[in-house]
Amino acid sequence: MLGLIDDNGETRKQLATLLEANGHRVSPFNHPDEIAPPLAQQAIILNLHAHTQDGAALCRRVRQRAPTTPLLLLVAPGAPLREAGRWMRDKLADGVQTKPVRLPQLLDALTPLMGQGQALRELGSTLPPSAQHRFIAHDHAATLCERTLLFSDVRGSTQVLERMQADGFFRTLNQLLTAQSEVVTANFGEVIKFTGDGMMAAFAGPNRVHLALRCALALQRMDTEVSVRHGLRVGLGLADGLVMSGFVGNQTRQQYDLIGRTVHLAARLCQHAQAGQIVLPDTDYRRAHLPVAGRIALGEINVKGFDRAVACSAIHSLEEGVSP
Amino acid sequence: MKTEFSSAQLARVIDQALVYQCACPAQVCSALIALRDLYDYQQQCLEQTDIDRAVHEAIAKAALDAHQRMEQCLEDILKLEDWDRATLTMPDSLKKRPVKAL
Numbered sequence: 001m002l003g004l005i006d007d008n009g010e011t012r013k014q015l016a017t018l019l020e021a022n023g024h025r026v027s028p029f030n031h032p033d034e035i036a037p038p039l040a041q042q043a044i045i046l047n048l049h050a051h052t053q054d055g056a057a058l059c060r061r062v063r064q065r066a067p068t069t070p071l072l073l074l075v076a077p078g079a080p081l082r083e084a085g086r087w088m089r090d091k092l093a094d095g096v097q098t099k100p101v102r103l104p105q106l107l108d109a110l111t112p113l114m115g116q117g118q119a120l121r122e123l124g125s126t127l128p129p130s131a132q133h134r135f136i137a138h139d140h141a142a143t144l145c146e147r148t149l150l151f152s153d154v155r156g157s158t159q160v161l162e163r164m165q166a167d168g169f170f171r172t173l174n175q176l177l178t179a180q181s182e183v184v185t186a187n188f189g190e191v192i193k194f195t196g197d198g199m200m201a202a203f204a205g206p207n208r209v210h211l212a213l214r215c216a217l218a219l220q221r222m223d224t225e226v227s228v229r230h231g232l233r234v235g236l237g238l239a240d241g242l243v244m245s246g247f248v249g250n251q252t253r254q255q256y257d258l259i260g261r262t263v264h265l266a267a268r269l270c271q272h273a274q275a276g277q278i279v280l281p282d283t284d285y286r287r288a289h290l291p292v293a294g295r296i297a298l299g300e301i302n303v304k305g306f307d308r309a310v311a312c313s314a315i316h317s318l319e320e321g322v323s324p
Numbered sequence: 325m326k327t328e329f330s331s332a333q334l335a336r337v338i339d340q341a342l343v344y345q346c347a348c349p350a351q352v353c354s355a356l357i358a359l360r361d362l363y364d365y366q367q368q369c370l371e372q373t374d375i376d377r378a379v380h381e382a383i384a385k386a387a388l389d390a391h392q393r394m395e396q397c398l399e400d401i402l403k404l405e406d407w408d409r410a411t412l413t414m415p416d417s418l419k420k421r422p423v424k425a426l
Contacts, residue, residue, distance in 0.1 A: 010419060011339065011340070014342060014419070049335075049339050050335050051331075051335045051336055076334070076335040076339060076353075076357075077354045078331060078357035099339065100341045100342060100350040
């Protein structure tokens with residue numbers, strides 16, 4: 001299956017017809033925002049009309065909507081082609097073909113991209129997007145990076161399990177985790193792993209603390225919606241700092257993970273949070289530049305494994321009071 | 325370099341041609357873009373010797389001559405193929421050609 005993005009209806013139809021005549025199934029889109037999960041595309045073609053469109057913004061949008069699907073650009077020669085070269089270097093696209101397109105060359109370019117897309121799709125259920133390309137490239141080296149970690153965890157799951165059948169509990173939990181994952185993705189984070197009845201998400205980039213707190217607030221709002229949480233309440237913990245990223249496991253089974261003091265701190269603060277609460281260090285709250293109502297200073301918290309107490313805040317939901 | 329067609333206009337012609345089967349005007353546009361790139365490139369080259377200067381002058385003159393001829397060629401073929409010159413819109417008969425060629 002190929003995705004085809006083209007805001008010109010005539011060229012979109014023309015390209016789709018040519019690709020379908022060569023054995024491809026095509027999902028046509030007018031704009032990247034129309035791409036919706038579950039993503040079935042092995043590769044996406046973006047026919048860029050450079051004189052009317054902001055190509056870099058479109059590529060970024062495709063990456064947000066389909067982070068692991070290889071992207072092939074069709075661009076005019078000259079300045080648009082040179083710009084596309086820059087986007088390739090910035091990892092915003094995976095291939096470029098110059099217009100007018102020679103169909104055999106286009107099909108040749110698609111074959112390896114679709115193979116890569118299929119491999120990434122198969123990895124998609126076990127690895128977060130940022131780790132998939134590294135896994136494919138056999139890049140298993142551990143790296144040090146700055147991330148904001150956000151943990152969510154279901155409160156009182158043992159009591160919930162006592163009043164629910166196991167399969168019903170798993171179904172409900174998976175619905176909750178699916179909804180939480182969508183909120184993480186919408187806030188430009190990625191779910192690193194699911195941790196029993198919770199998850200660990202990471203946020204990168206200069207605005208990562210802001211994005212992580214914004215995501216936590218969205219998850220907190222979701223926690224007040226009875227239709228989403230199905231009786232499960234969550235606590236949330238957040239912390240920013242250096243982490244080690246890499247693959248953990250033995251020779252036959254490995255998983256991508258983030259480890260280090262920041263991960264440990266975020267997990268501990270999540271444990272500290274009550275149902276519907278976000279707990280985070282005061283330093284990270286200030287760095288988030290996102291003033292919120294319902295914040296109370298918790299003072300210094302002794303966190304197991306840390307020599308010094310950490311000054312923290314808790315953010316309560318303003319919509320608290322909704323019946324469980 | 326004096327131009328009759330802007331870069332955006334050339335890109336518009338290329339965008340509409342899309343695939344190779346009906347791409348003659350688009351190929352001319354591609355050649356024009358390449359000539360403009362060549363002209364710009366030699367303009368930025370170092371001129372440390374008289375030979376450098378002569379080389380760049382020769383390239384500039386040839387690029388300008390070729391560019392002028394190819395722009396006139398584009399003007400002529402757009403007229404022959406009955407493109408809308410104001411909007412640079414491809415005629416409907418040409419749009420259907422690549423699909424019919426399957």
